[in-house]
Amino acid sequence: MDIRSLGYVEIESTDLTKWRKFGTEVLGLMVANNMPDDGNLYLRMDECPYRFRIVSSDKDRLNTIAWEVPGEKAFEQALQELEAAGVSYQRGSQQQADDRCVRGFVSFTDPGNHNVEIFYNMKLDYASLISPVGVKNFVTGHNGDMGLGHIAMPTSDLAASHKFYTEVMGFGQVDYMHFNFSGNTDDPGQGLHFLHVNNPRHHSLALFQDANPHAGDCVHMMIEVEDIHTVGHMMDRVHQHEVRTVTGLGCHTNDEMISVYVETPAGFAMEYGYGGLQVDWATYTPTESAVPSTWGHRWGQG
Ligand SMILES: [Fe+2]
Structure with a gap:
């Protein structure tokens, strides 16, 4: 399967206003004004009409992760490979595809019980990013072909998820880390696989062995900017808006x-x-990799 990028995500929210403030005033994303006024919040970062679709819900969680394939032929090939692997999928209707600004898509559940979509031909509108806080660019490649960033997902069965993404979805192995937070030698610990798709970004997906529920059904997402100053300005906005800091500044070993x-x-x-x-x-x-960071990334320190 020729997966090219992490295309878009859907997030359920009990408070769209909170997401609007966080997305625009803290992260510097732009409200996607070209999207229909259908009650959802769409946030954009590049040539794509949106990258984040936030929908009203009684839950706060990541709902869907969508992966892009390059065109109809690759899409049909992907469907054949899903069928050969015994994965049952649902083809999106024309209306649903139009809602996503794509030519076509399917949805299915992965071994970590996450809702996944594969789509082709997102309709780019090339509108300029006008970040409300002055972020010049997000790093997403040419016409967004490196995807919106990366995503780390929990799975209770790391081996099954890893097999699915590498053997069925065609992701490539990049790095493996192993954590033993308890320090007990009889604790099997937790593994973390980093996987790439067919673009230069170091990893687009990380799979984390953890049967425990995660807040928002996700470990983390990553979006990338062009320089340290843009990160620094964002840290100032985090303090200004009293957003909780999960880790302080740090540098990862692998990427x-x-x-x-x-x-x-x-x-x-x-x-x-x-x-x-x-x-x-x-x-x-x-x-x-034996350690996640060369320096920093201390928990709870902004
Ligand atoms: Fe990350």
């Missing part, structure tokens, strides 16, 4: 991202960083 983590209105964390590694996969050798 070299310099970033902070802050709490979204859905309860999961948003990583906001710059300088993430871009990789030529033809010559890359997968790694196993």
Whole structure:
């Protein structure tokens, strides 16, 4: 399967106003004015008409993660591969595809019990990003072909999720980490796989072994900006708006991202960083990392 990028996400929210404030005034995303006034909140960051669709709900959680394939042929090929793997999927209706600004999509459930979509041909409107807080650009590649960022998801069965994403979805292995938070030698600990799709971003998906429920049904998402100053200004806005800081500034070992983590209105964390590694996969050798950060990323320190 030729997955090219993390295209869009849908988030359920009990308070769209809170998400609007957080998305625009803290992260610097733009309300997607070209999207229909259908009661949902759409946030954009680049040439794509939106990247975040926030829908009213009685829950605060990540609902859907959507992956892009390059065109109809690749889409039909992807469906054949889902069928061959025994994955039952539902084809979206024309209306649902129009609502997403894509030519077509299917939805299904992954082994971590997350709702996943595969789509093709998002209709770009090329409107300029006018960030309300002056973010010049988000790093998403040419016409958004590196996707909106990356996402880390919990799974109670890491082996099954890893097998699904590498063998059925065609993701590539990038790095593996192992954590033992208790320090007990009889504790099997928790594994974390980092996977890439067919773009240079170091990883688009991370899978974290954890059977416990996660706030907002997600570990974290990441969006990337162009320089340290844009991260610094965002940290000032985090304090100004009294957003909870999850970790202080730090630098990751594997993707070299310099970033902070802050709490979204859905309860999961948003990583906001710059300088993430871009990789030529033809010559890359997968790694196993013993530590997540070369410096910083201290919990609870803004
Ligand atoms: Fe991350």
